[in-house]
Amino acid sequence: MPRTLIHATTKLGFLGAGQLARMSALQAFRFGIQVAVFSDRPEDEPVQFMTPFSYSGSFDSVDDMVAFAKTCDVVTLENEFISSDLLKQVQEQSGTPIFPSPASFALIENKLIEKETFEAAGIPVTPYKLVKSEEDLITFGDEYGWPFMLKSSKGGYDGYGNAIAKDLETAKEGFDKLGGIKGHDILAEAFVPFTKELAVQVARNETGTVVYPCCETVQENHINVAVVSPAPIDEKHQKRAQKLAIKAMEAIDGKGIFAFEFFLTDSGEILLNESAPRPHNSGHYTIEGCVTSQFENHVRSVLGLPLGSTQMNKPVAVMMNLLGTHNRPAKTDHISESLATENGHLHVYGKIQSKVGRKMAHYTLLGENGEDTFNKAKALTKGIEI
Amino acid sequence: MPRTLIHATTKLGFLGAGQLARMSALQAFRFGIQVAVFSDRPEDEPVQFMTPFSYSGSFDSVDDMVAFAKTCDVVTLENEFISSDLLKQVQEQSGTPIFPSPASFALIENKLIEKETFEAAGIPVTPYKLVKSEEDLITFGDEYGWPFMLKSSKGGYDGYGNAIAKDLETAKEGFDKLGGIKGHDILAEAFVPFTKELAVQVARNETGTVVYPCCETVQENHINVAVVSPAPIDEKHQKRAQKLAIKAMEAIDGKGIFAFEFFLTDSGEILLNESAPRPHNSGHYTIEGCVTSQFENHVRSVLGLPLGSTQMNKPVAVMMNLLGTHNRPAKTDHISESLATENGHLHVYGKIQSKVGRKMAHYTLLGENGEDTFNKAKALTKGIEI
Numbered sequence: 001m002p003r004t005l006i007h008a009t010t011k012l013g014f015l016g017a018g019q020l021a022r023m024s025a026l027q028a029f030r031f032g033i034q035v036a037v038f039s040d041r042p043e044d045e046p047v048q049f050m051t052p053f054s055y056s057g058s059f060d061s062v063d064d065m066v067a068f069a070k071t072c073d074v075v076t077l078e079n080e081f082i083s084s085d086l087l088k089q090v091q092e093q094s095g096t097p098i099f100p101s102p103a104s105f106a107l108i109e110n111k112l113i114e115k116e117t118f119e120a121a122g123i124p125v126t127p128y129k130l131v132k133s134e135e136d137l138i139t140f141g142d143e144y145g146w147p148f149m150l151k152s153s154k155g156g157y158d159g160y161g162n163a164i165a166k167d168l169e170t171a172k173e174g175f176d177k178l179g180g181i182k183g184h185d186i187l188a189e190a191f192v193p194f195t196k197e198l199a200v201q202v203a204r205n206e207t208g209t210v211v212y213p214c215c216e217t218v219q220e221n222h223i224n225v226a227v228v229s230p231a232p233i234d235e236k237h238q239k240r241a242q243k244l245a246i247k248a249m250e251a252i253d254g255k256g257i258f259a260f261e262f263f264l265t266d267s268g269e270i271l272l273n274e275s276a277p278r279p280h281n282s283g284h285y286t287i288e289g290c291v292t293s294q295f296e297n298h299v300r301s302v303l304g305l306p307l308g309s310t311q312m313n314k315p316v317a318v319m320m321n322l323l324g325t326h327n328r329p330a331k332t333d334h335i336s337e338s339l340a341t342e343n344g345h346l347h348v349y350g351k352i353q354s355k356v357g358r359k360m361a362h363y364t365l366l367g368e369n370g371e372d373t374f375n376k377a378k379a380l381t382k383g384i385e386i
Numbered sequence: 387m388p389r390t391l392i393h394a395t396t397k398l399g400f401l402g403a404g405q406l407a408r409m410s411a412l413q414a415f416r417f418g419i420q421v422a423v424f425s426d427r428p429e430d431e432p433v434q435f436m437t438p439f440s441y442s443g444s445f446d447s448v449d450d451m452v453a454f455a456k457t458c459d460v461v462t463l464e465n466e467f468i469s470s471d472l473l474k475q476v477q478e479q480s481g482t483p484i485f486p487s488p489a490s491f492a493l494i495e496n497k498l499i500e501k502e503t504f505e506a507a508g509i510p511v512t513p514y515k516l517v518k519s520e521e522d523l524i525t526f527g528d529e530y531g532w533p534f535m536l537k538s539s540k541g542g543y544d545g546y547g548n549a550i551a552k553d554l555e556t557a558k559e560g561f562d563k564l565g566g567i568k569g570h571d572i573l574a575e576a577f578v579p580f581t582k583e584l585a586v587q588v589a590r591n592e593t594g595t596v597v598y599p600c601c602e603t604v605q606e607n608h609i610n611v612a613v614v615s616p617a618p619i620d621e622k623h624q625k626r627a628q629k630l631a632i633k634a635m636e637a638i639d640g641k642g643i644f645a646f647e648f649f650l651t652d653s654g655e656i657l658l659n660e661s662a663p664r665p666h667n668s669g670h671y672t673i674e675g676c677v678t679s680q681f682e683n684h685v686r687s688v689l690g691l692p693l694g695s696t697q698m699n700k701p702v703a704v705m706m707n708l709l710g711t712h713n714r715p716a717k718t719d720h721i722s723e724s725l726a727t728e729n730g731h732l733h734v735y736g737k738i739q740s741k742v743g744r745k746m747a748h749y750t751l752l753g754e755n756g757e758d759t760f761n762k763a764k765a766l767t768k769g770i771e772i
Binding site for chain 2: 005006007008009022026029030031032033034035046048049050051052054207291300305306307308309311313329330331332333334335336339340342343346347348349350351352361
């Protein structure tokens with residue numbers, strides 16, 4: 001298939017059927033192509049209401065995924081939990097290209113290899129060490145200070161796969177819990193005193209590379225509640241974060257849309273913290289905030305189309321995550337004021353069941369000024385119940 | 387169902403499965419609701435690739451449509467070809483509300499009643515008369531001048547249902563062809579010397595009314611090739627057209643999104659030409675051109691949600707219709723330049739088969755200046771083959 005035109009029967013397959021695939025699928029439809037989706041969940045997932053082409057199977061089964069991939073022209077992912085080795089087999093056996101490529105996945109699926117790869121490319125990362133024993137834990141704590149983080153090298157999601165080592169006792173507990181006791185690779189990572197958590201999205205394919213503004217991810221009680229773009233930081237830090245994100249993307253030959261999360265340290269350093277080979281929560285604001293959204297550039301990049309402009313449409317965009325407030329069949333209530341507000345945009349993910357804390361929806365408000373827009377967006381979403 | 391919140395299982399049904407339903411469905415998905423579609427076409431239609439809930443049937447069969455409507459919470463339409471009488475029966479027998487309402491449809495489905503309704507509301511329309519005989523044709527031509535238009539009172543689409551009466555012979559031919567000979571109501575309509583063709587979209591429901599800028603629809607060889615918004619006309623004409631559009635909407639108690647097409651005459655008058663109870667080609671530019679698109683306000687209005695701002699995002703938006711250039715399985719080629727252009731947005735409708743002249747896609751370019759943006763959009767789309 002030539003990759004510079006759009007066939008009506010081109011089918012883009014998503015491994016994963018949640019909100020990230022859903023918002024990408026909406027952009028695929030805008031280009032007039034078809035969407036197929038593969039899910040391992042028993043309940044109906046958001047994308048399954050958006051296509052007649054739904055497949056069920058296991059993310060551990062090459063056969064299941066090959067059967068799916070054979071129905072698609074291109075396959076992409078919305079998470080990083082399928083091993084690169086399986087992805088490689090799926091690509092080879094189905095003959096269907098997968099973007100981001102299994103080779104890129106191989107460089108980031110293991111946090112040890114990820115950090116080594118980025119370090120080798122000259123990208124500053126948070127201090128880390130592979131820990132294998134009680135002695136290693138003590139040595140790391142003594143060198144970089146207590147508390148520190150323990151992370152499973154196999155990664156995690158929203159804090160799973162992490163533990164805090166406050167002292168030797170909790171360090172040992174965390175090590176065992178994360179699988180160190182079974183021989184899994186466990187990383188110790190220093191807590192870096194930071195003033196901001198930042199994120200930058202990069203899209204890249206054979207036609208070129210585009211980088212989004214550096215945004216701030218705002219946490220409350222260790223939960224990402226909001227994103228402000230551009231981040232309220234010096235322009236030199238903005239530029240530095242964007243430059244490092246592009247460098248990281250090139251280091252892994254990333255094709256698709258990736259997000260890179262950084263710390264801005266108290267001393268003014270930008271350290272790469274995590275990478276995600278997919279659309280990212282920190283980039284949801286780009287749907288209305290930028291000329292081309294992360295989801296559109298996701299679709300463009302995996303299809304081989306030229307990438308779109310990442311310019312902002314207004315000086316500031318603020319995205320508020322709307323987490324489940326009840327355990328109940330999903331309904332989104334008390335939304336009139338937020339919907340009626342100029343430049344306020346509500347996105348609901350179509351999940352059937354709401355759970356307290358589950359990502360159910362988000363709200364983006366565009367404005368002229370970061371602080372005002374943030375406060376307004378917060379006030380407008382405070383009463384929403386999901 | 388309370389109409390101020392969104393249920394994940396709310397199902398919006400579309401009677402019709404073409405590009406207008408498709409672009410509306412994309413907005414329904416954004417609100418996390420489900421989409422069902424009813425089509426009378428044998429081939430797969432654009433929306434059928436976007437939902438597992440596809441129904442086939444006849445637009446003449448109340449039973450078919452009732453069975454469909456019973457699976458939906460709200461039903462809407464993408465065309466005006468189902469008789470209001472059938473729609474009323476479908477609504478009554480299914481218990482599912484239809485927006486726009488059958489009562490609104492009843493006021494515009496017949497061009498004679500439509501014109502009388504709008505005239506009675508004080509809205510200037512093009513001079514017309516019901517013609518029943520050769521004598522009526524002669525009298526009309528002599529009073530309003532030859533040539534004039536003949537229109538089937540049952541309406542039409544893109545010029546179907548119309549005929550030009552150049553002289554008595556062609557008048558009689560047109561009268562017969564449009565069904566006058568079988569007793570159908572035929573309208574004679576004067577050609578009005580106009581400088582511009584204009585259009586205004588209005589969205590309205592129980593929460594309020596919003597009106598879009600007045601845009602210009604640009605024709606080449608009687609085919610609408612482009613839309614420029616705002617129309618390059620005096621502000622007083624802009625305001626007048628918007629005011630008349632709201633008045634027309636109120637005259638028929640329209641709920642949903644409607645488009646009203648006007649002539650700006652040589653003498654500076656604004657005359658209402660046609661109305662459409664649905665998203666309209668003239669409003670495609672609103673997807674990127676306005677804070678809230680016509681499709682989003684379509685969905686909001688039929689769900690009973692507050693309507694969104696119609697402010698423009700940039701001074702000017704130009705939309706180019708991309709018509710089929712070949713008779714072939716659809717593919718959209720030579721799009722790289724248009725995709726790579728800042729603020730250029732390509733929409734492909736997902737039709738499987740391309741035909742010369744068929745509406746297959748559109749391209750919107752935002753800019754600062756009407757003429758420059760129009761020329762640039764034209765140049766960028768000239769080479770696209772579909």
